[in-house]
Amino acid sequence: xxxxxxxxxxxxxxxxxxxxxxxxxxxxxxxxxxxxxxxxxxxxxxxxxxxxxxxxxxxxxxxxxxxxxxxxxxxxxxxxxxxxxxxxxxxxxxxxxxxxxxxxxxxxxxxxxxxxxxxxxxxxxxxxxxxxxxxxxxxxxxxxxxxxxxxxxxxxxxxxxxxxxxxxxxxxxxxxxxxxxxxxxxxxxxxxxxxxxxxxxxxxxxxxxxxxxxxxxxxxxxxxxxxxxxxxxxxxxxxxxxxxxxxxxxxxxxxxxxxxxxxxxxxxxxxxxxxxxxxxxxxxxxxxxxxxxxxxxxxxxxxxxxxxxxxxxxxxxxxxxxxxxxxxxxxx
Amino acid sequence: xxxxxxxxxxxxxxxxxxxxxxxxxxxxxxxxxxxxxxxxxxxxxxxxxxxxxxxxxxxxxxxxxxxxxxxxxxxxxxxxxxxxxxxxxxxxxxxxxxxxxxxxxxxxxxxxxxxxxxxxxxxxxxxxxxxxxxxxxxxxxxxxxxxxxxxxxxxxxxxxxxxxxxxxxxxxxxxxxxxxxxxxxxxxxxxxxxxxxxxxxxxxxxxxxxxxxxxxxxxxxxxxxxxxxxxxxxxxxxxxxxxxxxxxxxxxxxxxxxxxxxxxxxxxxxxxxxxxxxxxxxxxxxxxxxxxxxxxxxxxxxxxxxxxxxxxxxxxxxxxxxxxxxxxxxxx
Numbered sequence: 001x002x003x004x005x006x007x008x009x010x011x012x013x014x015x016x017x018x019x020x021x022x023x024x025x026x027x028x029x030x031x032x033x034x035x036x037x038x039x040x041x042x043x044x045x046x047x048x049x050x051x052x053x054x055x056x057x058x059x060x061x062x063x064x065x066x067x068x069x070x071x072x073x074x075x076x077x078x079x080x081x082x083x084x085x086x087x088x089x090x091x092x093x094x095x096x097x098x099x100x101x102x103x104x105x106x107x108x109x110x111x112x113x114x115x116x117x118x119x120x121x122x123x124x125x126x127x128x129x130x131x132x133x134x135x136x137x138x139x140x141x142x143x144x145x146x147x148x149x150x151x152x153x154x155x156x157x158x159x160x161x162x163x164x165x166x167x168x169x170x171x172x173x174x175x176x177x178x179x180x181x182x183x184x185x186x187x188x189x190x191x192x193x194x195x196x197x198x199x200x201x202x203x204x205x206x207x208x209x210x211x212x213x214x215x216x217x218x219x220x221x222x223x224x225x226x227x228x229x230x231x232x233x234x235x236x237x238x239x240x241x242x243x244x245x246x247x248x249x250x251x252x253x254x255x256x257x258x259x260x261x262x263x264x265x266x267x268x269x270x271x272x273x274x275x276x277x278x279x280x281x282x283x284x285x286x287x288x289x290x291x292x293x294x295x296x297x298x299x300x301x302x303x304x305x306x307x308x309x310x311x312x313x314x315x316x317x318x319x320x321x322x323x324x325x326x327x328x329x330x331x332x
Numbered sequence: 333x334x335x336x337x338x339x340x341x342x343x344x345x346x347x348x349x350x351x352x353x354x355x356x357x358x359x360x361x362x363x364x365x366x367x368x369x370x371x372x373x374x375x376x377x378x379x380x381x382x383x384x385x386x387x388x389x390x391x392x393x394x395x396x397x398x399x400x401x402x403x404x405x406x407x408x409x410x411x412x413x414x415x416x417x418x419x420x421x422x423x424x425x426x427x428x429x430x431x432x433x434x435x436x437x438x439x440x441x442x443x444x445x446x447x448x449x450x451x452x453x454x455x456x457x458x459x460x461x462x463x464x465x466x467x468x469x470x471x472x473x474x475x476x477x478x479x480x481x482x483x484x485x486x487x488x489x490x491x492x493x494x495x496x497x498x499x500x501x502x503x504x505x506x507x508x509x510x511x512x513x514x515x516x517x518x519x520x521x522x523x524x525x526x527x528x529x530x531x532x533x534x535x536x537x538x539x540x541x542x543x544x545x546x547x548x549x550x551x552x553x554x555x556x557x558x559x560x561x562x563x564x565x566x567x568x569x570x571x572x573x574x575x576x577x578x579x580x581x582x583x584x585x586x587x588x589x590x591x592x593x594x595x596x597x598x599x600x601x602x603x604x605x606x607x608x609x610x611x612x613x614x615x616x617x618x619x620x621x622x623x624x625x626x627x628x629x630x631x632x633x634x635x636x637x638x639x640x641x642x643x644x645x646x647x648x649x650x651x652x653x654x655x656x657x658x659x660x661x662x663x664x
Contacts, residue, residue, distance in 0.1 A: 063539060140581055184541070197585045207395060208585030209516070209542075218581055220574040220600055227604040229581050236582075242552040249472055249550055249561050250568075251583065253529045253540030268552055272559040 031177040034170040034328045040283070040320045044174065047281045051257065052181045058279040062182035066256040068248060068269060069171070071189035071196060071213075073262040073303040074285055075204060077156065077166040079294040082302060084191050087150050091134040094146075099133075108133070135192065136216050136233030143231055147198045161330075164203045168285075169331045171260075175204060178258070186256070188212045188247055190240035190265055194231075212251045214239045244269035256280075262287065263303040270308070270317060282317040284308055289323040363509040366502040366660045372615070372652045376506065379613045383589065384513045390611040392589055394514035399590040400580065400601060401503070403521035403528060403545075405635040406594040406617055407536060409488065409498040411626040414634060416523050419482050423466040426478075431465075440465070467524065468548050468565030475563055479530045493662075496535045500617075501663045503592075507536060510590070518588070520544045520579055522572035522597055526563075544583040546571045576601035588612075594619065595635040602640070602649060614649040616640055621655040 035041040050058040051065060072078035092102070092111040102108035107126035110118030119126060135143065156166055175185050187196060187206050193213030200206045217232040239247040245268050248256065259266070259273035262285040270282040284305060287294050297305040312319050322329065367373040382390040383397060404410035424434070424443040434440035439458035442450030451458060467475065488498055507517050519528060519538050525545030532538045549564040571579040577600050580588065591598070591605035594617040602614040616637060619628050629637040644651050654661065 063533070194585070201395070209583065211585065215582060218578050220577045220604070227577065227600065227607045229577060245552045245559065245561060246550050250525070250547060251541065253526070253543065268559065272552070275559045
């Protein structure tokens with residue numbers, strides 16, 4: 001069977017037509033049903049329309065439609081502690097039988113015995129030791145296995161749901177809406193790049209190559225002739241604050257046109273994104289909903305939103321108010 | 333205007349049909365016209381058919397169809413010296429007026445005066461100084477501008493063509509063929525990641541975010557309130573040899589199923605790729621064509637292909653013989 005060129009052109013035209021109509025401005029279908037009507041939703045819809053309108057002054061070619069999202073507190077819950085920290089402590093307990101010396105060594109002893117004061121007393125140095133022991137000194141595959149096993153079963157202490165069920169439904173819709181309009185969506189997180197990759201595609205539709213995050217030094221060796229990647233107990237890159245625009249430069253190689261964060265750790269990413277010459281949109285999620293999720297901003301040990309909140313108005317960044325702007329928080 | 337669901341489904345079916353037929357096995361159209369018939373071309377076509385045949389045992393879902401290509405000597409000419417080295421020396425000459433001290437300081441003096449013996453005498457340390465002076469100590473934008481200006485005008489000493497015209501036509505066809513079959517094509521090069529990005533999309537169809545390479549430490553700062561990325565005179569990562577699988581892990585986050593290199597610098601990348609559990613294909617381009625391009629392999633200062641050549645047969649890697657396997661080398 002062969003297809004005549006005319007038939008192929010006709011089919012292509014039909015494809016184009018359908019696409020055009022389904023993306024038409026009429027907004028017959030609400031692409032963001034979990035967002036309440038208001039300034040935030042309007043800003044998002046208007047921005048997407050503007051950069052995809054070929055006849056408009058703000059048109060951006062599809063290849064340059066890069067959107068970046070922070071993860072912790074922007075795409076999923078980050079309270080009462082960063083999810084990855086819970087992974088760290090669970091992992092110490094899981095690994096303890098192979099490390100009898102941990103029974104009498106802080107901060108490991110504190111983690112095993114549930115004595116968080118003892119852990120906290122070891123300070124930043126102690127936290128670093130926990131991180132190294134659980135994220136380094138193993139093959140890339142062993143680490144991936146550990147993450148996959150944990151994420152499939154661990155449950156959030158308050159909501160008693162798996163962490164991947166505590167992602168924000170409005171953000172899932174927004175990412176879908178962006179992708180449907182030619183955007184490439186990246187995660188740019190302070191969290192571990194390889195901690196997110198095993199589940200980000202299934203949960204967010206973001207493939208591994210579009211996840212940017214903090215990383216450990218990794219080396220390559222042949223083990224019994226088998227090519228093996230080994231994670232070393234040494235941090236390679238911290239993708240937070242000033243690190244985020246650097247991570248974007250290194251990994252993506254072009255300036256995003258939309259950046260969505262929730263804390264001062266995202267300030268530089270949003271600054272960098274909205275300093276571009278063309279149209280751009282910067283957003284911060286403000287956690288204002290103690291009933292359905294959490295309420296926090298200027299103080300605390302997780303997700304501090306302070307300076308960015310002060311700057312938002314003059315910089316034209318959108319502050320999304322979880323309580324007001326989101327009809328639902330979590331997927332059903 | 334609205335479109336009924338039935339009309340959209342019908343249109344989608346037509347789209348699918350056209351796609352299916354144009355990708356049918358019949359090979360009515362030769363997707364690789366610049367490849368001569370032979371084992372290499374057959375291996376490539378057969379591999380692509382196998383991993384895209386949904387009913388076959390070697391089917392690979394589109395998302396996992398990752399192909400990685402080395403750049404220097406695999407996608408474009410790397411003789412008589414790596415193109416980026418020519419950029420370095422041209423750049424020193426261009427920057428010399430701002431650096432009067434270079435007139436009397438090696439290795440800069442040697443570059444300016446064309447005294448390559450003096451440059452060579454400074455050894456690796458001298459080369460590093462040239463690299464730092466031309467690739468660090470400037471903003472990301474200034475560096476990009478410099479690369480763009482240079483690549484638009486510099487010409488190869490033997491072929492008197494621009495370097496981007498000295499890419500290999502058979503590889504352009506191969507990358508197109510892979511993309512048409514759902515592959516995501518990455519460059520994984522020992523060359524500078526930001527040296528390739530300004531032109532890789534136009535020349536190879538590889539967008540910036542799919543270019544992996546060596547990099548310099550970059551920092552973020554506000555300069556007069558302007559978010560600015562500054563390249564430091566310090567190497568961050570060398571994406572060569574053992575570094576290539578590491579770069580793939582860091583940047584792509586999954587194991588490729590096709591890897592194409594041309595030197596022992598690509599050995600580990602090909603080893604890692606072909607050690608995967610599913611189907612995979614490793615290839616090395618053998619430069620055998622002194623008349624149309626260059627002939628070199630086991631010795632020299634550029635693109636040494638030695639150990640990989642010895643291992644190819646037992647590992648099942650395809651050695652592409654430029655003289656025999658390629659009908660044409662460069663685009664018309």
